[in-house]
Amino acid sequence: MNISAQTVSSRFQAASRLAPIGVSEILKITSLAADLKRQGRDVIVLGTGEPDFDTPDHVKEAARRAIEAGETKYTALDGTPELKAAIRAKFMRDNGLEFAQDEITVSAGAKQILFNAMMATLEPGDEVIIPTPYWVTYADIVRIMGGKPVFVRGEEVNGFRLIAEDLARAITSRTRWVILNSPSNPSGSAYSEAQYRPILDMLIAHPNVWLMVDDIYEHIVYDEFRFVTPAAIEPSLRDRTLTINGVSKAYAMTGWRIGYAGGPSALIRSMSVVQSQSTSCPSSISQAAAIEALNGPMEIVRERCKSFQTRRDFVVSALNNIEGVTCRMPEGAFYTFACCAGLIGRKMPSGQRISSDVDFAEYLLHTVGVAVVPGTAFGLAPYFRISYATSVPELEEACRRIAHAASRLT
Structure with a gap:
């Protein structure tokens, strides 16, 4: 028929x-x-x-060398040891953050890091606080996982930044994460250490709330602005902070699809379980290129x-x-x-x-x-x-x- x-x-x-x-x-x-x-x-x-x-020439050359050396097989699930070592060195050099090898994860872009983290942690009805304006993916990933995005308006008079008092009013017994992005997409606003401080103090007072920090624009700052990241400012929050970054923006490597994060080992292990049943390892060639980007010259x-x-x-x-x-x-x-x-x-x-x-x-x-x-x-x-x-x-x-x-x- x-x-x-x-x-x-x-x-x-x-x-x-x-x-x-x-x-x-x-x-x-x-x-x-x-x-x-x-x-x-x-x-x-x-x-x-x-x-x-374009992607810098020395990074492209590293990818060519990897291809010629036959580095075209599956790699370790969430990043080669060599790339994890480069990421650990970057966190220490740029941010003063020390991570062990099992506290680092690598995915096919920072977006997958976000996806893995939400999949690994959210139960239906869990709330995630997202300051507005926000990158659209944050809210949609939360919704896909059955969570509830809770939007807190960032007023222009405050540089579109989250204010601690507004954060306090948004936190409930269902709050699982707060997401912060600095410098921000879409506003370009960024947090100084003094501007982060009241927010971090508020999170200290709520030990069940975790912090997700998107630092993807870390190296694109202006006018002598000094970039800082929360886990370095407040070490007591380190064990419930996921610090996300990648090579796409600073190194013009959007198509290479490499994102990474540092966080507590228990969270990283759970995120690896999610990745094992989705993309598995990131591209071996892209990982080789990312090593060169992170270890190479910054001029x-x-x-x-x-x-x-x-x-x-x-x-x-x-x-x-x-x-x-x-x-x-x-x-x-x-x-x-x-x-x-x-x-x-x-x-x-x-x-x-x-x-x-x-x-x-x-x-x-x-x-x-x-x-x-x-x-x-x-x-x-x-x-x-x-x-x-x-x-x-x-x-x-x-x-x-x-x-x-x-x-x-x-």
């Missing part, structure tokens, strides 16, 4: 755990911008969180950081010169998070009213061909995120178009 494709398709039912999850707004915008480009439209995409630089990273700072300064200045838009100067990462509250309520040339940051982002894309991400996607409106990890000429043209589009609103 023949069964039509429509009948077969209608039988599919997605797992209920996916019901609250959608495709990332960032990916949607990027996909739409790509579609417009294929149609011949001139579109500048400022939505991707990816350095426009190129610092040079690129200076380039990002020049772009940041330009974009922030250009946005603040647009009537109706304000933009805070970020301490790190390669994003600006500008407020468009002054444009809400105005009318487009078509007569349609701008009622939200989503409307404004769509207006920019369809009228002047600039793709930005609305703050709503990150849990905080009315803002929009620009990634300035692209060329200066493109940034200049994009800001010119944004200014032109804003000037046409009445």
Whole structure:
């Protein structure tokens, strides 16, 4: 008997755990911008969180050597001993943190580290406190695991940072984790030791709450800002802190897919169990490249950081010169998070009213061909995120178009 494709398709039912999850707004915008480009439209995409630089030559050469040496087999489940040694040395050198070999884990990107940690620890209904604005993946991974994301608003007046008093009000008997990201995606804000201190004191008073720290933008900071990480500031929290990092941003290795973390051995073992039944080991070639990145010279990273700072300064200045838009100067990462509250309520040339940051982002894309991400996607409106990890000429043209589009609103 023949069964039509429509009948077969209608039988599919997605797992209920996916019901609250959608495709990332960032990916949607990027996909739409790509579609417009294929149609011949001139579109500048400022939505991707990816350095426009190439992976450094000495890192690529290390990968070639690994291939030629036949290092193409499965490796240890959560990282080769050599890569774990390089990670341990990095934590000690850069952060003053000492980890044993069994306190280090390596995965196919920092996102998998987050996934493994949540899978290994969350029970249905457990709560995870996430300051807004936040990287969209945090909340969706919590939801997939049956947990409940608890959002605490980070006000611009406080640099979009979590405030200890707000954290205290959000903690309940079901709170399992607090997630902190510094420098932040999407705001670029970062915590100094003094700004971390009240939060860490609050966590000391709640011994059942664990801390997850995403330090992926550690090496992209500006204006003499001194990066610090919580486990180094407060050693008493070390045994309930997972410190996450990776090679994707600082070393322009997004496609190599290597993330890593240091934390208590019991947690690391549980995360390894999760990884053993998903991806197993990360790419052997990528691990060899990551060793070279972590052990190699940092001059190129610092040079690129200076380039990002020049772009940041330009974009922030250009946005603040647009009537109706304000933009805070970020301490790190390669994003600006500008407020468009002054444009809400105005009318487009078509007569349609701008009622939200989503409307404004769509207006920019369809009228002047600039793709930005609305703050709503990150849990905080009315803002929009620009990634300035692209060329200066493109940034200049994009800001010119944004200014032109804003000037046409009445």
